[in-house]
Amino acid sequence: QKEVEQNSGPLSVPEGAIASLNCTYSDRGSQSFFWYRQYSGKSPELIMFIYSNGDKEDGRFTAQLNKASQYVSLLIRDSQPSDSATYLCAVIDGGTSYGKLTFGQGTILTVHP
């Protein structure tokens, strides 16, 4: 069973702080990694994807990937109350030629003013 594990939450940070979300995965063949944001009652919204080891920055978001450690993280700088949501880590199964995603259980982030 291929697994994706996220750090247990909920995570609470003050406005303006850095929120750090972590994810580990079991499938060494995985090559593509994604972070989705999901507001309560809504569907997942893609915020970042990363394919190569290292860091990838997009605005206030930075995704970090370490394939050797099977670890992917998401940093949110200058956190805002509107960032309060569940963050889902997802990985494409290494054994498929298409985009079958395995998701973690999600980390609830609360940014308080």
Added chain:
Amino acid sequence: DTGVSQDPRHKITKRGQNVTFRCDPISEHNRLYWYRQTLGQGPEFLTYFQNEAQLEKSRLLSDRFSAERPKGSFSTLEIQRTEQGDSAMYLCASSQLAEGGETQYFGPGTRLLVL
């Protein structure tokens, strides 16, 4: 709005009834996925279509579930003889393989409640 639409957005049904959900993907996307999400969990893969061909079905899809994608455009997911355990959010996602990889965009989901 990602461009993926789903209908209906909410469905309440009684146990034993049949329900059908529809997904309209982004028009140029040839890949379509169905996922199911229960409260407090991440989405779980149900099935995958490339154009009109259904290439994988999860073991989560019992015989009561069937999905189609005629002509490689919209897709339907039917659940026969619904059970209370089928209550969940049913999500559709579409994607297209592009240089660098594949990214999936989700529709708004159909929330099913089986009484």
